[in-house]
Amino acid sequence: MKQSANQSQKPLTANVNAENNLEIGGCDLVELADKYGTPLYVLDEATIRAICNDYKNAFKSYSKTSIMYASKALCTSALVKILDSEGLGFDVVSGGEIYTVYKAGVDMSKVLFNGNNKSFDELNLALDLGVGRISVDNFYELALLNTIAQNKNKTVDILLRITPGIECHTHHYIQTGHLDSKFGFDLTQVDDAIELILNEYTNLKLHGLHAHIGSQIFETSIYADEIDILCSEIARIDKKFNIILNEINIGGGLGVKYMQKDEPPSTYEIGNLIIDKLNESVKKYGIETPRIFLEPGRSIISFAGVTLYTVGSSKQVPNGRKYVAVDGGMSDNPRPSLYQAEYYAQVANKKEDTQTEDVTICGRFCESGDILIQNINLPKLDEGDILCVFNTGAYNYSMASNYNRVEKPAMVLVNDGTSDEIVKRETLDDLIRQDIIPDRLRK
């Protein structure tokens, strides 16, 4: 089976150059660190475009496919421009993401709005800007959205988010009748929702069903089960209510290779499986060939991104491990401390064959849990060395905070030997920009 870019641990252009430094997109990482400072997020444009092509090619034979990038993984204006130029649509989950794609010039009919508690203002904005689909999550939202649509004298195109009773625990999954999830309508609630849409909420036009079963998925058969459930529901609904639903959104979730041991499936493997299963289900349930929406996030952007850090202090615990501290940590990458996520790193300025040692890479934040990598064998680290942590494109910057009042890093886009800053490093003034000192405290 053909490989796809999400199966690579590093950006596809990662290399060691003549200076023996790591380079990405033809740019020397040590020079990038020097030019833009650290911590620094680096994104490789060639890798982003390669995975877009992998997705498009994998689903080429099923013409009714819409690939909607899950913006929550990483949403910046320049990235939106790249993905838009590749023909992807956008799954958004907030007013902020809607605004970002709108300002980047995206055709808003290619945008799909998800979320379990969309606010009045966010739904209002979505309708004003012409967002193409809203995936309605619950009864409260049905009523709210219908009222907003009525007031604007508009009909809104919607999907219903359902909880299909499949729970994914990354490498294996369980199927249950009902699922304890904050997202979506339980299968037992779907008919009530449809009754309301058909009889009361007449400013809503239902096109299909949406589900998302998890993230960092390695087991392809879970998608087949999901498609079977969605198609059988569509057939049941068509029959019971005499309506035709012809869209299914299967969410995102395809995995990536954080560590050497990780073996995510390729886009081609899931493409074949999903298309086969769709064709089979169309026959089995006698339904119209549906349009399929995919919402990949991590598997579009994770491996295209790395983070560069400068090594600072270190501490050898007597008879224990050696901690090496870098100038970032849990505020630019909260994933290890949030859910013990593992990362691989290399030293950008040292040959792999220099003397190595086992170390723990910790951050600079005031939390004992601020550990980026628990145990890694690296060339002996000295202060000033540049550490490159791989696979940080997804859910790093988008989950970053200002914990300890530390400025968020800059982000650069590299391609063919050029680098462009696409997110500015925050300044100290940015950190106090929203602060207000009441007059009575000014004396």
Ligand SMILES: Cc1ncc(COP(=O)(O)O)c(C=O)c1O
């Ligand atoms: C509804 C929905 N779609 C898509 C995604 C993207 O998932 P991933 O980044 O694993 O592809 C998520 C992630 O949480 C999600 O909740």
